[in-house]
Amino acid sequence: MKDSKKLGINSVCVHVGEVKDTQFKGAISPMYMSTSYAFDQVDIKRYPRYFNTPNQEALCKKIAALEHAEAALIFGSGMAAISTAMLAFVKKGDHVVIQQVIYGGTYNLIASEFEKYGIEYSYATSDNVEDFKPLIKSNTKILYIETPSNPLLGITDIKAISSLAKENGLITMIDNTFASPINQNPIDFGIDIVIHSATKYMGGHSDISAGAVAGSKDHIEKIWKTGINFGGNLSDFTVWMLERSLKTLNLRVKEQTRNAQVMAEYLESNPFIDRVFYPGLKSHPQHTLAASQMHGFGAMMSFELKEGIDPMEFQNALKLIKPSMSLAGLESTILSPVKTTHYLLSENERLERGIRDGLIRFSVGIEEPEDLIADLEQAIQKTK
Ligand SMILES: *Cc1c(COP(=O)(O)O)cnc(C)c1O
Numbered sequence: 001m002k003d004s005k006k007l008g009i010n011s012v013c014v015h016v017g018e019v020k021d022t023q024f025k026g027a028i029s030p031m032y033m034s035t036s037y038a039f040d041q042v043d044i045k046r047y048p049r050y051f052n053t054p055n056q057e058a059l060c061k062k063i064a065a066l067e068h069a070e071a072a073l074i075f076g077s078g079m080a081a082i083s084t085a086m087l088a089f090v091k092k093g094d095h096v097v098i099q100q101v102i103y104g105g106t107y108n109l110i111a112s113e114f115e116k117y118g119i120e121y122s123y124a125t126s127d128n129v130e131d132f133k134p135l136i137k138s139n140t141k142i143l144y145i146e147t148p149s150n151p152l153l154g155i156t157d158i159k160a161i162s163s164l165a166k167e168n169g170l171i172t173m174i175d176n177t178f179a180s181p182i183n184q185n186p187i188d189f190g191i192d193i194v195i196h197s198a199t200k201y202m203g204g205h206s207d208i209s210a211g212a213v214a215g216s217k218d219h220i221e222k223i224w225k226t227g228i229n230f231g232g233n234l235s236d237f238t239v240w241m242l243e244r245s246l247k248t249l250n251l252r253v254k255e256q257t258r259n260a261q262v263m264a265e266y267l268e269s270n271p272f273i274d275r276v277f278y279p280g281l282k283s284h285p286q287h288t289l290a291a292s293q294m295h296g297f298g299a300m301m302s303f304e305l306k307e308g309i310d311p312m313e314f315q316n317a318l319k320l321i322k323p324s325m326s327l328a329g330l331e332s333t334i335l336s337p338v339k340t341t342h343y344l345l346s347e348n349e350r351l352e353r354g355i356r357d358g359l360i361r362f363s364v365g366i367e368e369p370e371d372l373i374a375d376l377e378q379a380i381q382k383t384k
Contacts, residue, residue, distance in 0.1 A: 009182070009250045010250050010251070012062070012065050012066060013062075013066070013246055013247050013248070013249050013250050013251075014247050016061055016062045016065040017058045017059055017060065017061030017062030017063075017064075017065065017243070018058055018243075019032070019054050019055055019058045028244075029055065029058060029240065029243055031055060031236060031237065031240040032053055032054045032055050032236060033236050033237065034053070035047065035048055048233050048235070048236065049228055049231050049233050050228055051073055051074070051224060051227060051228070051233055053236055053239075055236045055239040055240055055243070056074060056233070056234070056236065056239050058243070059074055059239050059242060059243050059246075060072040060073060060074060062243065062246055063181075063196075063202075063212050063214055063246075064214055066181035066182075066214075066246070066249070067176075067181050067185060067186075067187055067194050067214035068185050068187045068188055069187050069194065069214035069215055069216070069220075070215070070216050070217045070220070071214070071215065071216065071217045071219075071220035071221075072212055072213060072214040072215075072220065073212065073213050073220055073223060073224055073227060074198070074210060074211065074212050074233075074234050074239065074242070075210065075211035075212065075213075075227070075232045075233065075234060076209065076210065076211065076232050076233060076234045076235075076238075077197070077199065077209050077210065077211050077232070078103075078105070078177065078195070078196065078197025078198065078199055078200075078210075078211040079105050079106075079109065079197075079211065080211050080230070080232030081195050081196070081197070081211030081212055081213050081232070082105075082106055082109065082175070082195055082211070083109055083113070083230070083232075084213075084223055084226050084227045084230050084232055085173060085193055085195055085213050085223050086109075086142065086144070086173065087117075087226055087230075088222050088223045088225070088226035088227075089141055089142055089171050089222065090119050090141050090142065091119075092117060092118035092119065093118060093119075093120075093139060094119055094120070094139055094140075094141045095119070095120040095121065095122070095137050095139045095140045095141065096110075096114075096119065096120070096121045096122075096140065096141060096142040096143075096144060097121070097122050097123075097124060097132055097135045097136060097140055097142070097143050097144070097170075098110060098121055098122070098123055098124070098144045099123070099124050099127060099132075099144065099145045099146055099147075099149070099156060100123040100124060100125050100126075100353075101127065101146070101149045101150070101152070101154055101353060102144070102146045102149065102150075102175065103146060103150060103175060103177070103197075104150075104341050104342070104344075106144075106146075106175065120139070122135040123135075127145075127147065127149065127154045127155065127156040127157075128157075129156075129157055129160040129161055129164055132161065132164060133164065136164075136168050136170070140168070140170055141170060141171060142170060142171050142172070142173060143161055143164065143165045143170050143171070143172050143173070144172075144173045144174075144175075145158070145161055145172070145173070145174050145175070146174065146175035146177075146178075147174065147178075147179075147184075148178045148179060148279055148290070148298060148300065149178070150178065150300075150341065150361070151277075151302045151337045151341065151342070151355065151359065151361045152277045152302060152353075152354055152355070153178075153277045153278060153279055153284070153298075153300060153301060153302065154286070155279055155284075155286035155289050155290045155293075157289055157293075158174065158184075158186050158189040158190075158191060158293050159189045159190065159293065161191075162186075162189055162190030162191050162192075163190065165192075166190065171192050171193065171219070172190070172191045172192045172193070173191070173192065173193045173194075173195060174186045174191050174193070174194055174195065175195050175196075175197075176194045176195065176196055177195075177196050177197045177200050177201070177328075178200075178298055178300050179294060179298050180196075180200075180201035180202065180249070180253050180298070180328075181194075181196075181202075181249070182201075182249060182250050182253040182254065182257075182295065182296065183253065183257060183294050183295050183296040183297070183298050184293065184294045184295065184298075185295075187214070187215070189293060192215055192216070192219055193213055193214070193215040193219055193223075194213065194214045194215065195211070195212070195213050196211060196212045196213075196214075197210075197211055198210035198211055198212050198242060199211070199326065199328075200326070200327055200328035201249065201252070201253055201328040202242065202245065202246060202249060203241075203242060203245050203328075204245050204248070204249065204252050204253075204328060204329060204330060205245060205329060205330060206326060206329035206330075206331070207241070208238055208241050208242055208245065209238070210234050210238060210242050211232075211234075252330060252366060253296075253299065254296070255366045256299035256364055256365060256366055257296040257297065257298055257299050259299065259364045259365070259366065259367070259368075259369050259372070260278065260280065260297065260298065260299040260300070260301060260364040261278075261280045261297065262369040263301070263362070263364050263369055263372060263373070264276055264278035264280055264281050264301050265281070266369070266373050266376075267301075267303050267376075268281060268283065270376075270380070271306075272305065272306045272309060272380045272384055273303050273304065273305065273306065274303075274304040274305070274306050274307075274358070275303065275304045276301065276302075276303045276304075277301060277302045277303065278297065278301035278302075279294070279297045279298070280296075280297030280298075299328070299363065299364040299365075300327060300328075300361070300362070300363055300364075301361075301362050301364070302337070302359055302360060302361045302362060303359070303360055303362065304356060304358045304359050304360075305358040305360060306358070306384075307358065308384070309358065309380070309383050309384055310383060311336045311338070311339070311357065311358055311359075311360060312336065312339065313382075313383045314360070314379050314380070314383045315334055315335075315336060315360070315379075317378070317379035317382045317383050318334065318375055318376070318379045319375055319378070319379075320332070320367065320371060320372065320375040321333065321334050321362075321372060321375050321376070322334070323335060324363075325340060325341075327361075327363035328363055329363070329365060330365050330366050331365045331367070332362070332363060332364055332365035332367055332372055333362075333363045333365070334360055334361065334362050334363070335360070335361050336359070336360060336361075337355050337359055337361055338350060338355060338356075338357050338359065341361070342355050
């Protein structure tokens with residue numbers, strides 16, 4: 001394979017990290033389901049939980065290339081990737097600084113597991129780097145961020161965070177799920193470890209549960225050592241499915257991102273919508289920062305329905321856009337954070353985070369924007 005840095009993005013998606021079918025010369029990677037490999041034919045002990053079956057090894061190369069990283073690892077879920085990556089770098093008595101507005105599962109991991117292991121943590125209450133600085137202590141090991149964040153699409157300054165970490169000798173981790181490797185490559189801004197829930201854009205068809213981490217060879221080896229103990233590897237069938245999905249990653253995400261800009265501008269001009277949160281809009285307070293660190297603004301957004309429109313009634317009136325817990329599929333989906341992802345927070349905690357009752361999170365798919373607009377219009381007319 002040629003140096004993947006010299007290939008265009010679609011060529012990377014299609015060609016980097018293939019398993020060559022030397023036996024039959026088939027067009028695509030053969031699927032190796034074997035859990036056992038002869039010692040005499042290979043110089044390493046291949047085994048699924050060692051993350052080194054032929055399909056796993058090949059897919060890791062594709063993901064590393066997509067994230068401009070030296071190496072990568074794939075897991076059975078985004079949370080397996082997040083928990084393994086974090087716990088690889090901390091021990092009892094260590095401290096981590098975490099952005100407060102993060103994925104709910106990550107929040108729960110920290111709240112329910114870290115204390116048991118004696119790992120300390122502090123939350124930076126905004127995405128401003130100034131709020132991270134005073135939290136760093138002598139035992140701090142990790143700075144953990146997520147940008148754009150859920151559900152209000154806040155933007156954290158990736159470069160500022162990585163500089164702060166370097167000054168203090170800390171490891172940086174970012175949850176890059178919402179942007180996908182197509183719209184944001186944090187390693188180019190000095191981030192150490194990039195994490196994805198591959199259940200989202202990387203899978204993209206709402207039919208795969210997977211996770212990924214990418215970083216330097218040394219960092220990935222450290223995560224690998226913890227990973228073989230925790231055992232969060234992905235089945236080789238799903239590895240193969242994910243490779244297939246990644247071939248169209250750029251085509252899918254580019255189209256979804258284009259559609260999202262059209263939808264955000266439509267929503268912003270709609271008198272029945274109070275506010276739209278999308279980094280691609282000039283009205284987004286961090287639009288300039290987003291433009292400086294993202295290749296595209298992504299396909300996730302949220303908006304507030306005008307008072308008087310019941311969010312649940314509105315959701316149920318939609319015909320094409322599906323109410324759904326997950327996101328990033330080819331199909332457009334919608335949810336009410338107050339009723340789902342942020343249900344466990346008190347009303348005060350929600351308001352503190354700017355999450356109001358009429359807020360709707362919108363994951364824009366590949367359908368034509370005019371069809372999505374027609375669907376939103378008829379739902380608004382029915383429920384206004
Ligand atoms: C879904 C998601 C996760 C968790 O991924 P799973 O595959 O569900 O374990 C982590 N971070 C973000 C931003 C997500 O959207």
